[in-house]
Amino acid sequence: MIALLARIGAWTLGGLAGLGRFAAFAGAAVTHLVRPPFYGRELAVALLQIGWLSLPVVGLTALFTGGALALQIYAGGNRFGAEAVVPQIVAIGMVRELGPVLVGLMVAARVTSSIAAELATMRVTEQIDALVTLSTDPMKYLVLPRLLAATLAVPLLVGVGDLIGILGGWIVGTGRLGFVSAAYLRNTLDFLEPLDWASSFAKGAVFGFLAALMGCWFGMTSGRGAMGVGRATKGAVVAAAVAILAANLILTEAFFSA
């Protein structure tokens, strides 16, 4: 019994210590935002990798989801004569929830994994030590550009995802469900409010930050060898996905609680 309690205590203390190290890492990363030097070229590369090159996967995900959402709302609304609200519900569903969450999760899958694997490999092959011996702070050179790029790029990706999701709903609505194009678009535009867009972009920024932070944390603290890289990558994606979904609940509550 004592041994079990000791093990639980050690596990708890280890968990808290890890949480403390993670918080210190996140805090240090944020403080580097206001402390030079800054590596503009690294930021540009990160923006390209995280933002521009994520557009295809984000676009396709949003397009298919918007279309499927339109079909579901039509079928569900049909049960109580509310199938006419498809444009409004697709719009609000995409902009408030599905756009940010799906983009966040796709970024976690594509970007978090990539960051974690890249940094973990750099850790394993001593490239991060090499940076230090070249008197270059890895937090500034590797972590900050990725965090900043994700925080800036993911809201834009979310905006694009929202629009393409609505487009997916419009394609299905007008092509399959018999909606009139002009009426569909007018209903969509009339229904959305500035707060909907604001919440979407804010969620994008938070999700982008979390996705990059998890990738950087797990990559920079990776264990040795191929197994270390694999664990870092898996851990980063899982942590990012869970953090994004948890943050989504908190932000939805903050923006839309009555």
Add this chain to the structure above:
Amino acid sequence: MSAPAIETRALRKTFGDLRVLDGIDLAVAPGESLVVIGGSGTGKSVLLKCILGLLQPDGGTVRIEGRSRAALAPRDFLDRVGMLFQGGALFDSLPVWQNVAFRHLRDGMARVEARERAIETLGRVGLPPRTADLYPAELSGGMQKRAALARAIAAEPAFLFCDEPTAGLDPILAGVINRLIRDSVDRLGATAITITHDLTTVRTVADRVALLDGGRIRWMGPAAAIDHSGDAHVEQFVAGSDRGPISTLR
């Protein structure tokens, strides 16, 4: 008498229950090339990383030119350091010339000038200009080592550290790398510490040799004395024997 360029006193480092460094006392004179030898897993790389600040020692001190390294701003020391890692540790997202010119580019040198200097440094380690635009993954192991050495010496460091510089290379390429390190030390007048278990490296690169075993320096002497040291640890190491004071179980 001037202070040693690099000095460690009672340096200790443990990992869990494993005591890797157990009171290391070393002094390297300015311009001297010290080679630290010892079996695999005896803490040679840990010693180097503690001196560089990549690992935090559990006890003891590291002094650079008489000043505590802990009291120095990281850049005050590291800006004068060149380090050749065992695996090269070239940045695989950058072409070779940007690896070599990394410090120059970071410090704002024009890219055209930085590239020219990188190609010149690559030439010094026997790599042709065409390698400048290749990525590290496109180079052979020996070429990667030479490119990594070019990066280490590009900024003409006052301190040169080499971790197993000939690991994984054939004897001829190993000889080339050893000669390049010795030439770099002579040309730059740098203080050098090289970690190796390769006796050819010892004979080419070292002014002085220290043997590390069981977390302690067991023997230290001039490179010329390694074949008749009279020390059981050194004799076992040189002979490559499994019998002697150096344990084969690590």
